[in-house]
Amino acid sequence: MALLTERDNTTVMGKIRPVRSRNFALTVPALLLLVVFFILPVLSLLLRSVLEPEPGLGNYQALLGSTTYLKIFLNTFSVSALVTVVTLAIGFPVAWALAIMPSRLSSIVFAILLLSMWTNLLTRTYAWMVLLQRTGVINKTLMGLGLISEPLPLVNNLVGVTIGMTYIMLPFIILPLYGVIRKIDPAILQAAALCGATRWQALTRVLIPLATPGMVSGALMVFVMSLGYFVTPALLGGTANMMLAELIAQFVQSLVNWGMGGAAALVLLVVTLALYAIQLRLFGTARMEGR
Amino acid sequence: MLLNFDRLGGWKWILVGITGLTAAFLVLPIVFIAALSFGSSQWLIFPPPAWTLKWYEAFFADPRWLEAAGTSFYIAAIVTVLSVLIGLVASFGLVRGRFIGKEGLRALFLTPMILPVVVLAVALYAFFLRIGLNGTVTGFVIAHLVVALPFSILSITNALEGFDKSIEDAAVLCGASPLEAKLRITLPSISHGLFSAAVFSFLTSWDEVVLAIFMASPTLQTLPVKIWATLRQDLTPVIAAASTLLIVITIALMLLVALLRKGLKS
Numbered sequence: 001m002a003l004l005t006e007r008d009n010t011t012v013m014g015k016i017r018p019v020r021s022r023n024f025a026l027t028v029p030a031l032l033l034l035v036v037f038f039i040l041p042v043l044s045l046l047l048r049s050v051l052e053p054e055p056g057l058g059n060y061q062a063l064l065g066s067t068t069y070l071k072i073f074l075n076t077f078s079v080s081a082l083v084t085v086v087t088l089a090i091g092f093p094v095a096w097a098l099a100i101m102p103s104r105l106s107s108i109v110f111a112i113l114l115l116s117m118w119t120n121l122l123t124r125t126y127a128w129m130v131l132l133q134r135t136g137v138i139n140k141t142l143m144g145l146g147l148i149s150e151p152l153p154l155v156n157n158l159v160g161v162t163i164g165m166t167y168i169m170l171p172f173i174i175l176p177l178y179g180v181i182r183k184i185d186p187a188i189l190q191a192a193a194l195c196g197a198t199r200w201q202a203l204t205r206v207l208i209p210l211a212t213p214g215m216v217s218g219a220l221m222v223f224v225m226s227l228g229y230f231v232t233p234a235l236l237g238g239t240a241n242m243m244l245a246e247l248i249a250q251f252v253q254s255l256v257n258w259g260m261g262g263a264a265a266l267v268l269l270v271v272t273l274a275l276y277a278i279q280l281r282l283f284g285t286a287r288m289e290g291r
Numbered sequence: 292m293l294l295n296f297d298r299l300g301g302w303k304w305i306l307v308g309i310t311g312l313t314a315a316f317l318v319l320p321i322v323f324i325a326a327l328s329f330g331s332s333q334w335l336i337f338p339p340p341a342w343t344l345k346w347y348e349a350f351f352a353d354p355r356w357l358e359a360a361g362t363s364f365y366i367a368a369i370v371t372v373l374s375v376l377i378g379l380v381a382s383f384g385l386v387r388g389r390f391i392g393k394e395g396l397r398a399l400f401l402t403p404m405i406l407p408v409v410v411l412a413v414a415l416y417a418f419f420l421r422i423g424l425n426g427t428v429t430g431f432v433i434a435h436l437v438v439a440l441p442f443s444i445l446s447i448t449n450a451l452e453g454f455d456k457s458i459e460d461a462a463v464l465c466g467a468s469p470l471e472a473k474l475r476i477t478l479p480s481i482s483h484g485l486f487s488a489a490v491f492s493f494l495t496s497w498d499e500v501v502l503a504i505f506m507a508s509p510t511l512q513t514l515p516v517k518i519w520a521t522l523r524q525d526l527t528p529v530i531a532a533a534s535t536l537l538i539v540i541t542i543a544l545m546l547l548v549a550l551l552r553k554g555l556k557s
Contacts, residue, residue, distance in 0.1 A: 094310045
């Protein structure tokens with residue numbers, strides 16, 4: 001049989017050869033691509049943060065010592081946290097409903113989720129820019145109903161970013177949560193009911209605790225993805241609530257300050273990796289369907 | 292109780308209500324943009340005063356839009372081919388190989404998916420400025436390949452892990468060369484994985500904005516970069532027309548995948 005399976009590397013010429021290199025060569029093209037065009041450029045960018053304009057930690061002092069930049073960090077975190085809370089609050093009931101709905105209903109919702117996820121990011125952001133503008137449908141409708149007399153400022157501010165980001169992140173929390181709730185044994189909830197739990201008790205003491213790992217892991221993913229988002233905050237947010245990714249782009253593109261750009265990139269990278277490490281530690285696997 | 296749809300009682304309608312509203316929230320903006328692309332109002336007034344095709348005419352009359360769409364397609368096509376080829380070879384190594392650090396390597400291959408794209412974009416921009424790849428098709432292809440490859444490796448390793456290798460061995464036993472067995476037995480068996488790798492790679496490149504903004508030059512830009520640049524000036528309905536065309540392509544590709552999956556099952 002040894003002849004039939006590929007070359008058996010353990011016994012070549014009667015000598016025992018270490019098995020460490022079997023088929024490794026096949027991964028080399030992909031590895032080379034990643035090393036040359038991913039790892040080395042990122043490392044070199046990070047290196048520039050401590051070398052330019054002069055060696056030292058000056059860029060980090062400037063970045064972390066200035067209230068302007070601290071405000072951007074704070075804003076990045078609070079927008080991401082807000083988006084995470086809102087997506088979780090909407091995502092949990094939707095995932096719950098999807099897990100128990102008749103499949104002809106849920107398949108429609110799944111199709112919508114997939115369509116939304118795969119529709120061009122700029123298209124979705126553009127749609128919200130149009131909907132939320134001063135003369136947009138939402139303001140027109142509210143004014144038509146007599147609820148407001150002046151158009152509400154819905155775009156170029158926190159409201160715009162939150163709506164736009166929630167729109168983009170919802171599928172990323174609904175799909176994994178659906179998987180978690182789907183795996184919960186309905187008999188456990190029946191048991192709770194038999195033991196005299198009210199619906200509310202069954203929800204807060206049984207269903208939610210059982211779904212918590214899924215919620216934490218989904219929330220972490222949405223939070224991390226939000227931290228690094230560039231396009232949607234740049235188009236729907238205002239200058240007053242700039243986010244970290246925009247700051248990095250601005251350092252590099254308009255200010256041509258590679259040192260500061262590298263330092264801001266390192267901050268984003270460290271936070272992202274730390275949160276993924278927590279995710280791996282807590283749940284064993286990182287969910288990586290992000291775009 | 293709580294996990295039985297028919298016995299939820301009043302709560303059932305709350306859940307269905309929230310789900311319905313969320314589905315509407317997700318789908319209406321897309322429908323809205325498609326509708327507005329046929330509306331006559333320059334200021335995107337809804338409902339439109341009249342219906343027209345002039346934004347599509349403007350799109351197809353402007354060589355810059357068409358050129359950007361052509362560039363996008365060209366780059367996405369090259370990325371798809373390279374991503375599937377490199378991904379296929381790497382997946383064989385990851386699934387069939389036995390070497391130290393295999394799991395670490397697998398995790399490494401997926402990292403471009405989880406890191407913020409803006410960091411990669413800025414880093415590659417700096418690197419390409421130095422070696423003169425900025426604003427070239429090669430630069431675009433490399434940048435998109437880095438983010439497309441994880442999707443490819445994920446799809447193909449999944450398919451390969453589900454394939455029983457003894458079938459390939461049987462072909463060798465019946466006289467096929469190892470390469471012939473792979474080409475005529477293994478590849479057709481994992482074709483669904485190859486196909487989804489191709490679709491995901493194509494869409495990743497075709498839709499990608501952030502890397503593209505940094506890779507673009509005044510003479511070479513993809514469709515998303517053109518939309519981005521136009522958006523920063525005004526919200527012209529030509530963007531709605533371009534967006535609708537993108538939506539149609541996305542739906543077509545999604546239906547293709549769904550049909551293929553159905554075909555595989557039956």
